Amino acid sequence: MQLGIIGLGRMGGNIARRLMLNGHTTVVYDRNEAFVKGLAGEGATGVADLAGLVAGLQKPRAIWVMLPAGDPTENTIEELSHLLEDGDVIIDGGNTFYKDDIRRAKALSEKGLHYVDVGTSGGVWGLERGYCMMIGGDAETVKLLDPIFESLAPGIGNIPRTKDRSAAADSRAERGYIHAGPAGSGHFVKMIHNGIEYGMMQAFAEGFDILKTKNSESLPEDQRFDLNVADIAEVWRRGSVVSSWLLDLTADALATDPKLDGYSGSVADSGEGRWTIEAAMEQSVPVPVLSNSLFARFRSRQQSTYGDKMLSAMRFGFGGHVETPKK
Numbered sequence: 001m002q003l004g005i006i007g008l009g010r011m012g013g014n015i016a017r018r019l020m021l022n023g024h025t026t027v028v029y030d031r032n033e034a035f036v037k038g039l040a041g042e043g044a045t046g047v048a049d050l051a052g053l054v055a056g057l058q059k060p061r062a063i064w065v066m067l068p069a070g071d072p073t074e075n076t077i078e079e080l081s082h083l084l085e086d087g088d089v090i091i092d093g094g095n096t097f098y099k100d101d102i103r104r105a106k107a108l109s110e111k112g113l114h115y116v117d118v119g120t121s122g123g124v125w126g127l128e129r130g131y132c133m134m135i136g137g138d139a140e141t142v143k144l145l146d147p148i149f150e151s152l153a154p155g156i157g158n159i160p161r162t163k164d165r166s167a168a169a170d171s172r173a174e175r176g177y178i179h180a181g182p183a184g185s186g187h188f189v190k191m192i193h194n195g196i197e198y199g200m201m202q203a204f205a206e207g208f209d210i211l212k213t214k215n216s217e218s219l220p221e222d223q224r225f226d227l228n229v230a231d232i233a234e235v236w237r238r239g240s241v242v243s244s245w246l247l248d249l250t251a252d253a254l255a256t257d258p259k260l261d262g263y264s265g266s267v268a269d270s271g272e273g274r275w276t277i278e279a280a281m282e283q284s285v286p287v288p289v290l291s292n293s294l295f296a297r298f299r300s301r302q303q304s305t306y307g308d309k310m311l312s313a314m315r316f317g318f319g320g321h322v323e324t325p326k327k
Helices: 012-021 033-040 050-055 071-081 098-109 123-129 139-144 146-152 171-175 185-215 229-236 245-256 272-282 288-300 306-319
Strands: 002-006 025-029 062-065 089-092 114-121 132-136 177-181
Touching: 002 012, 002 050, 012 025, 012 033, 012 123, 012 146, 025 033, 025 050, 050 071, 062 071, 071 089, 071 098, 089 098, 098 114, 098 185, 114 139, 114 185, 123 306, 132 146, 132 185, 139 146, 146 177, 171 177, 177 185, 185 229, 185 245, 185 272, 185 288, 185 306, 229 245, 245 306, 272 288, 288 306
Parallel strands: 002 025, 002 062, 062 089, 089 114, 132 177
Antiparallel strands: 114 132
């Protein structure tokens, strides 16, 4: 299948690569000409602007936009809406606010265009591991794009199958992608995913902060332990109930830099955590863990702890995210 891709940064470029490795063809564009040239050297068709991208695709066209949420995505989709034709599809694979998806889908449908929102998890490791995708849009369009989603997804792999899962259940979930519902639902599910991620990361950060400071001079001498946190992270990876990919990334970071001196501990938030709290308020759902994990990131930009450095290390590990400068 042929796909146009706009935005060739940390994830967009690897999405193009994974698709080409699986036999698809891509037409790619980025404002950074070096990114376009690099992928063209790997087999993609590189173009110089959005008009060239549209011209290089066969009808019905499908274009994946992989840009930061907000104006970059909004402006690009607006421009595309004037270039595309009836039956073409725009896919937003970034971290757009789900209410913006609902608005866009309605506006684009009036022009005869289809809109699909794809919450995409996998970060900088997606080329190797595949991408977990949560998809919103009309069923017919999502089905049309299934070859793309199937190639990008991790597949069943070696993960044990869930006991008692119904044979009639949608097999796509086991392969790493779901059609969550209408426009906006894909990004809504991804938003909550990221909110949960905040809480999980905060739990690890706080726990390791306690372990690291167990040798504090404020404690009685016989209660001080000089614990090897790198070894603790490593042993927890093996058979522990808290084993996870986040713990794997933590172990990697600690093996390289046990004191995490390479991080200031000023932890950024990319928006989804805030939107998760807003949704909880709208739905009257108490979320003390998720809200506190967001507020802890705000506090980290003023005064950091070892645990905050661990949060930054995990964010860099899975997504290549850099720290926010302290105020």
